[in-house]
Amino acid sequence: MVKHRALELARQSDRPGGAGVALTPLGESRLVEVKLDPAARTAQITLKGPEQVVLERNADWYPLRLARELDRAILDLRHNQLDVGLWVLKTRGRVEELLEMDQLLEKNKNDWFVREVIGYLRRTLSRLDVSSRSMFALIEPGSCFAGTLLEIALAADRSYMLDAEGGPNIALSPLNFGTYPMANGLSRIETHFCGEVPSVPRNEMLDSGRAGKLGLVTSTPDEIDWEDEVRIALEERASLSPDALTGMEASLRFAGPETMLTRVFGRLTAWQNWIFQRPNAVGDQGALKVYGTGSKAKFNWERV
Incomplete structure (x- = not known):
């Protein structure tokens, strides 16, 4: 049954028979x-x-x-x-x-x-x-x-x-x-x-x-x-902080209509998973911890 259905779908393709392009x-x-x-x-x-x-x-x-x-x-x-x-x-x-x-x-x-x-x-x-x-x-x-x-x-x-x-x-x-x-x-x-x-x-x-x-x-x-x-x-x-940039870049690139892909790449992954939970923000020398102290934040430069 599955093979029959697969062959039926294949016959609908406009691709010619024979070998493809390697x-x-x-x-x-x-x-x-x-x-x-x-x-x-x-x-x-x-x-x-x-x-x-x-x-x-x-x-x-x-x-x-x-x-x-x-x-x-x-x-x-x-x-x-x-x-x-x-x-x-x-x-x-x-x-x-x-x-x-x-x-x-x-x-x-x-x-x-x-x-x-x-x-x-x-x-x-x-x-x-x-x-x-x-x-x-x-x-x-x-x-x-x-x-x-x-x-x-x-x-x-x-x-x-x-x-x-x-x-x-x-x-x-x-x-x-x-x-x-x-x-x-x-x-x-x-x-x-x-x-x-x-x-x-x-x-x-x-x-x-x-x-x-x-x-x-x-x-x-x-x-x-x-x-x-x-x-x-x-x-x-x-x-600038790699984590903060990840969020800002995603917001810039995925403006307009919201889709499942923009939710995953532009919202969940970029914002909730990285920006506010990582050491660049909340570590001992993160941007949020040293804010207002006059000290400079120290970042881990690795992107994800």
Whole structure:
């Protein structure tokens, strides 16, 4: 009976018969580069854009390999670098090619293989959302925060975009509007604007001036202020209580409709289990115990 039902359901699939696409071992990273700074408790994660825009049914196809490498990097940092509490997100490539790749994904979204890859990207981006780490996106010359990769900047707690002549551009594609929903059921751009998304152009280059006016980025320092503003922001965030940050980050990332996932990741785990019960708050040298004494709290920097 069970076998009969399973075969009946399998016949409804639009996936062709025969072998699927083998997920071969990743080996050395080609698209995602991670640089650790243990002293500053930061990790720089750089994602590379595609070299060519084609549809290839293999494990090295750019969107699939990118999702797998980013997934691996996230898990490695979460489990093996517990005291690295701030991830600095960067990209490198051409905005035009990212938009072309998104057009390819959109055009072929009903193809079984492309559909599975889009699902892999969605799950990987969601893993970024539920990581108890601070995330800042730095948009510099040579960046390619466009379409699918713009989701990285929208997932970040803050995004800094250099305001300079000939500076970087960002761009939105149709995939930014519902293809990669968050735990709250909204797209990242909907969550970014608390459900009231302004009229924003799609498949169009946006410089720092337009991106800032539209509210797509947090800050647009010029060349004079860039280095100091970014440095101070990174140092400030890395100095705060990891437990308190976990709660504040979850509140920021899971605004909007409440779902079972947001209850688990944004409320129960982040707030009740970590902030008010751990030594960083209530220990002998925790923030609540030394408050008002003039003494400085001493934190355990490990994230969970």
